[in-house]
Amino acid sequence: MIASKVMQFGLVGLAVAQSRLDAIPTGFNASRWAWVSNENPLLAVIPGEFNRSAFDAPSAAKVSDSRVAAINQQINQTSFVAYDPRFFDIIGPDATVEQLQVLPFQVHEAPCFIPETSQLFFVQWGPPGGGENGGHNYQYLLDLKTNNLTTLQTDPPTWNIHGCVYSKGKLHVVTDGGPHETGYLATIDPSTWERRTILNNHDEQPFISFNDLDMDREGNYYMTDSLSGWGRYLHPYGQPTAPTVYFVNGTTLRIKPLMYLENGNTNGIAVSADGSSLYVADTGASLVRPSGRDEQGPRDLWAFDFATSKTTGQKLPLLTNKRLLTRAIQYFYDGVRVSRGGWIFGAGGEVVDVVDPESGWILGSIRMGGGQNGPVNLVFGENELWVVGKGVFGM
Numbered sequence: 001m002i003a004s005k006v007m008q009f010g011l012v013g014l015a016v017a018q019s020r021l022d023a024i025p026t027g028f029n030a031s032r033w034a035w036v037s038n039e040n041p042l043l044a045v046i047p048g049e050f051n052r053s054a055f056d057a058p059s060a061a062k063v064s065d066s067r068v069a070a071i072n073q074q075i076n077q078t079s080f081v082a083y084d085p086r087f088f089d090i091i092g093p094d095a096t097v098e099q100l101q102v103l104p105f106q107v108h109e110a111p112c113f114i115p116e117t118s119q120l121f122f123v124q125w126g127p128p129g130g131g132e133n134g135g136h137n138y139q140y141l142l143d144l145k146t147n148n149l150t151t152l153q154t155d156p157p158t159w160n161i162h163g164c165v166y167s168k169g170k171l172h173v174v175t176d177g178g179p180h181e182t183g184y185l186a187t188i189d190p191s192t193w194e195r196r197t198i199l200n201n202h203d204e205q206p207f208i209s210f211n212d213l214d215m216d217r218e219g220n221y222y223m224t225d226s227l228s229g230w231g232r233y234l235h236p237y238g239q240p241t242a243p244t245v246y247f248v249n250g251t252t253l254r255i256k257p258l259m260y261l262e263n264g265n266t267n268g269i270a271v272s273a274d275g276s277s278l279y280v281a282d283t284g285a286s287l288v289r290p291s292g293r294d295e296q297g298p299r300d301l302w303a304f305d306f307a308t309s310k311t312t313g314q315k316l317p318l319l320t321n322k323r324l325l326t327r328a329i330q331y332f333y334d335g336v337r338v339s340r341g342g343w344i345f346g347a348g349g350e351v352v353d354v355v356d357p358e359s360g361w362i363l364g365s366i367r368m369g370g371g372q373n374g375p376v377n378l379v380f381g382e383n384e385l386w387v388v389g390k391g392v393f394g395m
């Protein structure tokens with residue numbers, strides 16, 4: 001597991017970078033930063049042979065040209081890869097990536113930052129590990145001041161939390177379901193660890209297995225019901241619907257599907273900073289039952305706008321203006337979050353990418369050390385980005 005901290009400092013003016021990997025703006029550390037652009041002729045037209053799987057990082061491509069191999073090796077030692085000059089401004093010259101905890105090689109998920117106590121809540125997810133069929137009925141708590149990691153159990157215990165959002169003093173979580181229950185939406189009080197289930201069905205139909213959620217400023221929920229937990233046998237129940245994005249009115253708990261995916265899978269989800277758009281990752285390239293990978297499968301980040309009422313002008317739980325923002329350069333985006341400034345942060349492969357919400361350009365990648373390190377989900381702190389995933393190496 002990696003819990004990494006990206007320290008973000010204020011904006012800094014920058015001299016626009018050039019087309020060589022060493023031409024990063026003044027003030028940025030060349031050991032930590034790479035500027036990658038097709039203005040570099042060696043990258044626009046790669047000499048000799050080259051190939052890579054969509055699931056690998058570009059710098060992990062097999063290349064026959066030794067100069068390109070050297071560029072890839074250089075990229076593999078950095079923490080930040082910029083594809084767009086704006087990325088330098090967004091991250092700033094003083095940012096570093098640090099590994100805080102090394103845990104058994106396993107997926108970690110559902111990070112929630114608790115500002116009052118400076119704690120990071122997260123979980124170990126799925127098999128191998130855990131109890132019955134890889135299930136987990138406990139969670140992790142990291143004290144961010146002392147880096148002391150402890151485990152906890154909610155009251156009553158909560159099985160297989162997969163997504164978490166902190167809002168107004170509570171953790172709002174969704175679960176995959178467990179050995180004796182289907183998935184649900186619940187709140188957890190971090191001062192008592194009491195859990196209250198608030199919704200466990202859709203018109204008396206069970207959910208498949210929740211993957212993630214986000215909330216808007218009004219306290220409404222956007223939840224992804226996905227094949228992932230069901231695919232890993234985390235509960236013995238069936239697959240009642242296709243992967244679905246649900247809207248839940250936080251006041252009335254009335255629930256409505258926003259989007260179905262007949263071919264593909266739902267995963268990360270995030271509401272835009274101004275609340276007018278929704279970003280949804282389709283990670284159908286990751287196959288379930290049996291688990292596997294489909295090079296041609298969806299690895300896409302979609303954007304939608306919310307429709308507004310013609311009579312009242314109010315935002316409606318209806319998606320319009322579907323557009324492909326981008327396809328992940330490597331792997332797919334598992335966790336997706338939006339920063340205060342509106343940038344989309346997507347975790348997957350060996351990176352957390354920053355995506356421009358308007359154009360869909362990937363502005364840059366935050367690397368977590370490469371190799372076996374795989375960021376899975378993220379949450380913003382005050383001036384840090386907390387990342388959980390799977391992996392062994394640190395930076």
Ligand SMILES: *[C@@H]1O[C@H](CO)[C@@H](O)[C@H](O)[C@H]1NC(C)=O
Nearest residue numbers: 028029030031032033079096
């Ligand atoms: C640049 O980054 C490297 C690697 O993180 C570090 O060892 C070095 O001290 C940094 N140099 C400066 C001038 O900060």
Ligand SMILES: *[C@@H]1O[C@H](CO)[C@@H](O)[C@H](O)[C@H]1NC(C)=O
Nearest residue numbers: 050051052053054055062295
């Ligand atoms: C290139 O990589 C793809 C994906 O891993 C693989 O399916 C294909 O066989 C490779 N092609 C060559 C010529 O090696």
Ligand SMILES: *[C@@H]1O[C@H](CO)[C@@H](O)[C@H](O)[C@H]1NC(C)=O
Nearest residue numbers: 141143146147148149150151
């Ligand atoms: C870590 O936290 C646990 C639970 O609060 C406590 O029992 C333990 O003493 C702490 N360890 C350290 C090294 O502070």
Ligand SMILES: *[C@@H]1O[C@H](CO)[C@@H](O)[C@H](O)[C@H]1NC(C)=O
Nearest residue numbers: 220249250251252315316317
């Ligand atoms: C949620 O329900 C409340 C109470 O009926 C209503 O006022 C509000 O407009 C609803 N929100 C949305 C986004 O539909």
Ligand SMILES: *[C@@H]1O[C@H](CO)[C@@H](O)[C@H](O)[C@H]1NC(C)=O
Nearest residue numbers: 059060076369370371372393
């Ligand atoms: C990148 O660096 C990591 C960590 O040192 C290493 O394990 C991995 O093999 C490297 N990847 C490539 C493609 O060189």
